[in-house]
Amino acid sequence: MDDTKILLSEKELPQKWYNIQPDLPEPLAPPINPQTKQPIGPQDLAPIFPMELIKQEVSQERWIEIPDELKNVYKLWRPSPLVRAHRLEKFLKTPARIYYKNESVSPPGSHKPNTAVAQAYYNKKEGVKRLSTETGAGQWGSALSFACNLFGLKCTVYMVKVSYEQKPYRKIMMKTWGSEVFASPTNLTNSGKAVLSKDPDTPGSLGIAISEAVEDAATHDDTKYSLGSVLNHVVLHQSIVGLETQKQLKIAGEKNPDILIGCVGGGSNFAGLAFPFIPEKLKGKDMRIIAVEPTSCPTLTKGPFRYDFGDTAELTPLVMMYTLGHSFVPPPIHSGGLRYHGCAPLVSLLVNKKVIEAVAYTQNPVFESAIIFAKTEGILPAPETAHAIKCVIDEAIKCREKKEEKCIVMNFSGHGHFDLSAYDSYLSGKLKDYELPDKKISEALKELPEIK
Numbered sequence: 001m002d003d004t005k006i007l008l009s010e011k012e013l014p015q016k017w018y019n020i021q022p023d024l025p026e027p028l029a030p031p032i033n034p035q036t037k038q039p040i041g042p043q044d045l046a047p048i049f050p051m052e053l054i055k056q057e058v059s060q061e062r063w064i065e066i067p068d069e070l071k072n073v074y075k076l077w078r079p080s081p082l083v084r085a086h087r088l089e090k091f092l093k094t095p096a097r098i099y100y101k102n103e104s105v106s107p108p109g110s111h112k113p114n115t116a117v118a119q120a121y122y123n124k125k126e127g128v129k130r131l132s133t134e135t136g137a138g139q140w141g142s143a144l145s146f147a148c149n150l151f152g153l154k155c156t157v158y159m160v161k162v163s164y165e166q167k168p169y170r171k172i173m174m175k176t177w178g179s180e181v182f183a184s185p186t187n188l189t190n191s192g193k194a195v196l197s198k199d200p201d202t203p204g205s206l207g208i209a210i211s212e213a214v215e216d217a218a219t220h221d222d223t224k225y226s227l228g229s230v231l232n233h234v235v236l237h238q239s240i241v242g243l244e245t246q247k248q249l250k251i252a253g254e255k256n257p258d259i260l261i262g263c264v265g266g267g268s269n270f271a272g273l274a275f276p277f278i279p280e281k282l283k284g285k286d287m288r289i290i291a292v293e294p295t296s297c298p299t300l301t302k303g304p305f306r307y308d309f310g311d312t313a314e315l316t317p318l319v320m321m322y323t324l325g326h327s328f329v330p331p332p333i334h335s336g337g338l339r340y341h342g343c344a345p346l347v348s349l350l351v352n353k354k355v356i357e358a359v360a361y362t363q364n365p366v367f368e369s370a371i372i373f374a375k376t377e378g379i380l381p382a383p384e385t386a387h388a389i390k391c392v393i394d395e396a397i398k399c400r401e402k403k404e405e406k407c408i409v410m411n412f413s414g415h416g417h418f419d420l421s422a423y424d425s426y427l428s429g430k431l432k433d434y435e436l437p438d439k440k441i442s443e444a445l446k447e448l449p450e451i452k
Contacts, residue, residue: 004086006099006248008079013071016063018239020275020346021232023062023282025353028232028345029320032307032451040317048217048225050126053119056233064236073117073150077106078240082248083412087376089396096399098392099252100412101245101273104379108173110414111269112143112228115237119226120147129222130154134184134209136265136339137163137384138170139414140228145177156223158184158192158212160339161204169418184209191215191313205329206340211313218315229266230310230321230344238272241411246276249409256285258406259395263387263413264291264300264358267344273411274356275346281355290395291347291358292387294366295435297330299323299343300351300358302441307451308342318449321348324436325444331434338384341444359391362433366390367426370416382414383422 021028030039042054049057056064066074085098103111123131131153135141141157148155157179164171164183174181184204185192191211195202202208210227217225227234249257260277262270274289281287293300300322308323310316321342328341343351350356370386372393373379381389392410399406416423425431 003252004084006082006084006252008244008247010075010079012247013074013079014066014240014243015071016065017236018243018276019059019062019064019236020278022060023279024349025282025355026349028349029307031317031319034309034314034318034449037451044317048214050122050128050224052122052126053233056236057231067121070118070121074240077113079244080105082245082252083377084252085377088373091372091376092393092396092400094396094400095403095405096396097254097405097407098396098410099249099408100410101241102412103241103269104412104415108139108142108146109417110139110143110382111238111241111272111411112140113146114240114272115228115234115268116140116143116147117150118237120144120151120153123224123226124151124153128153128224130156130220131226132156132158132213132216132223133226133228134158134160134206134213135163135228136160136206137382138167138174138418139382141179141181142170142173143228144226145174145179148179149177155179156216157181158186158209160184160206160209161202166421167418173418184212186212188212189215191315194313202329205312207310207312207326207328210311211315214311214315215313229268229340230342232346234268235271235275235344235346238268239275241269241272242274242276245273245409254407256280256287257409258287259408260287260289261292261388261391261395261408262411263338263384264293264343264347265338265384266340266342267291267347269411269413271344271347273409278350278355289356290391291351291356292391293358293360294338294387295360295362297324297339298360298436299341301360302436302438304445305348305352306448308448310342318451319345321345322351323448324441325448327447328444338387361387361390362435363431364426364433367423367431369393379412380416380423381412382416383419385413385416388413
């Protein structure tokens with residue numbers, strides 16, 4: 001059998017999403033209304049989300065059925081291949097067996113459509129006409145534009161200004177699928193105007209763009225808000241990645257991975273791969289699960305585990321998560337989507353409970369790893385994905401040094417075809433490593449709300 005590429009048939013597409021909430025070591029802390037300081041209910045979320053997604057957000061059901069109409073859409077690119085990275089293994093001279101789940105095969109080129117099509121579907125069912133959203137590097141904006149086009153919805157994307165300028169082709173892709181795209185912050189919302197009045201030259205942030213998109217949805221009756229990471233229902237939809245991977249590893253003759261790795265911004269691609277495996281780890285399976293982030297936005301490795309807003313203008317509920325503070329504006333690095341100030345509450349809880357470990361890398365070693373992967377496996381990774389690759393290479397080298405035959409599995413969350421300006425900066429020696437100073441973190445954390 002050719003074990004380079006492990007494929008599943010359409011008939012083997014998972015029929016249900018996996019919800020990790022019933023299997024957590026302890027329940028999530030509830031989202032808090034910032035005005036009343038009391039836990040929020042479904043009615044608090046109804047102005048910006050459709051009811052079916054609100055139900056999924058709070059569900060304690062372990063398995064949630066994937067509608068037939070959605071399964072038919074998934075078949076455009078799913079099941080995605082699990083690939084044995086033989087050439088990378090040979091290059092590294094490692095006894096480790098390295099696999100990557102190739103989510104770059106989706107039409108927009110990343111894992112993001114797994115939830116984008118689901119969110120567009122449920123909004124369409126409830127009569128919504130338009131979705132508003134934010135995007136960092138453009139992966140999410142591209143995915144939601146793709147999904148809205150499929151289901152006949154209008155789409156408005158607030159794209160972080162620095163990415164809007166760095167990544168013009170993702171912007172063009174969104175517009176090709178019919179979306180309107182604005183560099184955030186804008187003068188179209190009160191949130192954007194407030195930021196621009198203080199700092200007209202701001203590079204923007206995901207927190208600011210979220211504020212603009214939430215305000216847009218809350219002030220238009222025909223519009224709902226859509227988020228591409230962080231929230232429980234987003235993580236739920238991404239579980240299809242890990243569920244397929246479990247089936248494919250069995251076909252490859254692997255009992256369970258020894259190490260699971262994914263890059264983390266908000267946490268969706270990482271959780272999508274890792275969460276279906278976590279029940280086995282909680283039962284005692286010896287398995288390391290590693291979340292990888294940039295040192296320029298070290299949410300999990302340097303942030304506190306606290307209640308914070310999900311956005312800069314303080315329009316969202318307070319959630320318990322690792323955070324750098326909602327006023328945090330990251331430097332304009334090329335890690336794109338890995339620039340969010342917080343992390344998914346589900347991922348954060350599991351990091352806090354030491355079920356998941358976290359590491360952080362600077363840009364140049366990450367891009368060096370991306371080049372190695374491109375030269376060995378042939379695919380140009382997105383800068384975000386390259387963080388996971390760096391960790392894979394480090395762990396594979398440890399296996400070589402210790403002569404350990406471990407199974408390492410990574411989520412290849414997206415290709416880098418629209419990130420060539422970042423590669424150009426690296427190859428021409430212009431890319432600068434940056435580690436966020438503790439002083440900047442302390443300044444941003446001063447504005448965290450006090451919740452007792």
